[in-house]
Amino acid sequence: MIGDAFGEREIISRISEILGGVVNDDCAVIDAGEKYLVVTTDMLHSKTDFPDIMNPWQIGWMAVAVNLSDIAAMGAQPAGVLIAAGLPPQADLYFIDELFSGLADCAAYYSTAIIGGDTDRHDELTVTGTALGFVEKDLVLRRRGAKPGDLLCTTGALGGAGGGLWAWQHEVKSDLITKLLEPEPRLEEGRALARSRAVTAMMDNSDGLALSLSDLAQCSQVGFLVQEEALPVAAGLVEMVGKDKALEMVMGAGGDFELVFTVRPEGLEAARRACDLTVIGEVVAEGIWMEREGERRQVEARGYEHRIGGMD
Amino acid sequence: MIGDAFGEREIISRISEILGGVVNDDCAVIDAGEKYLVVTTDMLHSKTDFPDIMNPWQIGWMAVAVNLSDIAAMGAQPAGVLIAAGLPPQADLYFIDELFSGLADCAAYYSTAIIGGDTDRHDELTVTGTALGFVEKDLVLRRRGAKPGDLLCTTGALGGAGGGLWAWQHEVKSDLITKLLEPEPRLEEGRALARSRAVTAMMDNSDGLALSLSDLAQCSQVGFLVQEEALPVAAGLVEMVGKDKALEMVMGAGGDFELVFTVRPEGLEAARRACDLTVIGEVVAEGIWMEREGERRQVEARGYEHRIGGMD
Numbered sequence: 001m002i003g004d005a006f007g008e009r010e011i012i013s014r015i016s017e018i019l020g021g022v023v024n025d026d027c028a029v030i031d032a033g034e035k036y037l038v039v040t041t042d043m044l045h046s047k048t049d050f051p052d053i054m055n056p057w058q059i060g061w062m063a064v065a066v067n068l069s070d071i072a073a074m075g076a077q078p079a080g081v082l083i084a085a086g087l088p089p090q091a092d093l094y095f096i097d098e099l100f101s102g103l104a105d106c107a108a109y110y111s112t113a114i115i116g117g118d119t120d121r122h123d124e125l126t127v128t129g130t131a132l133g134f135v136e137k138d139l140v141l142r143r144r145g146a147k148p149g150d151l152l153c154t155t156g157a158l159g160g161a162g163g164g165l166w167a168w169q170h171e172v173k174s175d176l177i178t179k180l181l182e183p184e185p186r187l188e189e190g191r192a193l194a195r196s197r198a199v200t201a202m203m204d205n206s207d208g209l210a211l212s213l214s215d216l217a218q219c220s221q222v223g224f225l226v227q228e229e230a231l232p233v234a235a236g237l238v239e240m241v242g243k244d245k246a247l248e249m250v251m252g253a254g255g256d257f258e259l260v261f262t263v264r265p266e267g268l269e270a271a272r273r274a275c276d277l278t279v280i281g282e283v284v285a286e287g288i289w290m291e292r293e294g295e296r297r298q299v300e301a302r303g304y305e306h307r308i309g310g311m312d
Numbered sequence: 313m314i315g316d317a318f319g320e321r322e323i324i325s326r327i328s329e330i331l332g333g334v335v336n337d338d339c340a341v342i343d344a345g346e347k348y349l350v351v352t353t354d355m356l357h358s359k360t361d362f363p364d365i366m367n368p369w370q371i372g373w374m375a376v377a378v379n380l381s382d383i384a385a386m387g388a389q390p391a392g393v394l395i396a397a398g399l400p401p402q403a404d405l406y407f408i409d410e411l412f413s414g415l416a417d418c419a420a421y422y423s424t425a426i427i428g429g430d431t432d433r434h435d436e437l438t439v440t441g442t443a444l445g446f447v448e449k450d451l452v453l454r455r456r457g458a459k460p461g462d463l464l465c466t467t468g469a470l471g472g473a474g475g476g477l478w479a480w481q482h483e484v485k486s487d488l489i490t491k492l493l494e495p496e497p498r499l500e501e502g503r504a505l506a507r508s509r510a511v512t513a514m515m516d517n518s519d520g521l522a523l524s525l526s527d528l529a530q531c532s533q534v535g536f537l538v539q540e541e542a543l544p545v546a547a548g549l550v551e552m553v554g555k556d557k558a559l560e561m562v563m564g565a566g567g568d569f570e571l572v573f574t575v576r577p578e579g580l581e582a583a584r585r586a587c588d589l590t591v592i593g594e595v596v597a598e599g600i601w602m603e604r605e606g607e608r609r610q611v612e613a614r615g616y617e618h619r620i621g622g623m624d
Binding site: 028085120121130 | 323324326327330331332334335337339340342344345346347349351352353354355357359360391392394395396397398405408409412413415416425426427428429430431432433434435436438440442444446
């Protein structure tokens with residue numbers, strides 16, 4: 001049984017072996033002549049991905065946003081989104097209108113469009129998005145490329161989506177709930193960072209910071225030292241859940257859709273001109289470490305690992 | 313309720329309106345500089361798409377084949393396939409190995425590969441494939457473009473998959489069962505037809521000939537006159553189910569994955585050099601007609617319409 005007798009990561013590596021090795025990146029990369037085409041697909045469905053609180057418009061928004069976040073992580077410009085939607089029997093016209101409006105609105109917000117797809121009936125609402133993008137060959141950003149001495153950075157604030165989930169579950173009113181339900185992928189920041197030529201590796205933190213660091217470390221064959229005090233914790237989170245729980249959410253909760261990236265030390269100013277960022281640590285030779293008041297402890301690669309395949 | 317109070321076609325046109333108009337073609341077409349990128353996505357799941365008789369390898373093969381057939385229909389060369397797989401709890405390692413081997417084998421058979429994807433748990437086995445391809449801008453084939461006087465043609469034989477389903481349901485031994493379970497999309501034929509420059513419109517017949525003709529007619533703003541005696545019925549089908557039932561399967565059963573296309577009369581020799589084809593009728597001004605011994609009757613756009621969206 002999946003994730004039972006066998007770990008999820010074991011399944012992924014088995015699948016990757018059968019497929020002849022799939023590059024571990026936010027998107028697959030295809031040579032399209034002058035540029036690279038980057039492409040990603042994510043299957044979302046009710047039980048795992050859509051909390052009851054979500055309205056159909058938000059479900060649509062989310063299905064596009066999660067895929068565009070992968071485009072952002074490559075430094076690419078979106079070129080279109082396809083949607084395969086399995087609609088449950090209880091979906092009425094209101095639901096369909098709202099769902100597809102959410103899909104279209106998110107795409108339009110990021111200057112792209114839903115350009116095709118497939119619609120079918122399905123017992124459980126299931127939406128598979130596929131996003132495409134183009135990026136100049138010398139600007140593409142991958143999970144590999146980080147070097148010891150590079151600075152570890154993130155866009156935005158962390159833990160907000162985790163806090164939103166907590167607030168909803170505990171019936172607490174919080175702006176973080178909107179952050180959870182209507183994520184805003186960092187497309188502009190991703191492009192600007194790529195153009196800055198200061199970034200050495202990048203990915204999104206959609207499954208939490210710890211898993212992102214684990215993936216970046218594995219792909220780049222490096223380690224990380226994170227400064228706990230430097231972490232930009234989402235506004236109001238510590239007040240709501242306390243410092244320890246907030247840190248747990250920063251590291252382990254999914255849904256933030258920020259960009260986590262490494263910057264050559266001499267490129268920091270260029271990266272800062274590209275977008276608002278926070279330096280949260282540095283690249284080291286091996287291991288993933290958190291430093292707090294001068295003490296280091298090892299970070300486990302926990303995180304929002306409901307996905308068996310982290311192929312993207 | 314979908315397909316209940318509202319027809320499937322009504323839902324599609326509503327969705328298309330919300331999305332701001334999606335071109336009705338086998339693939340979405342994106343400008344990729346020198347060439348067009350074509351891309352398609354299809355969600356398949358147990359209840360609707362995988363007869364109990366299918367083994368996991370065949371499920372994998374099918375999930376790639378249906379998408380590559382859309383690439384073939386545009387005259388394009390495949391450039392990669394992404395797979396988002398929702399695996400049910402009962403999927404064991406044997407199942408996963410076979411499923412992903414089927415995916416990889418079908419891609420490799422057509423000189424392409426699985427280049428990325430997403431894996432998740434799902435109560436019902438759900439596999440969404442996305443196929444990408446490139447085609448020279450002056451060679452791309454669409455559903456629009458057919459002109460009255462053009463010849464209507466098909467690759468291969470028709471009704472075989474429908475016959476395979478019938479044979480399985482009636483416990484009759486037949487080679488057509490393999491045709492149903494392991495479809496072979498016409499990629500080589502699609503490329504050769506595109507290069508022949510003789511073809512004016514093309515699509516695959518994955519939902520049956522009648523629906524293909526209906527779509528081609530709508531997109532090209534034309535009609536068709538089909539010669540019943542000219543239809544290349546799959547070998548052994550008439551013997552197995554009788555002439556009337558065989559014709560019904562040719563027109564209405566899904567799963568054949570042949571190419572249906574129109575050819576300029578002066579281009580017929582070039583098209584014949586490109587691949588084996590059968591002329592089954594001609595393009596007329598309007599209506600879809602079947603001629604049998606000089607008598608014409610109108611053809612309804614029935615077919616394997618389980619898909620709500622025929623966006624591809």
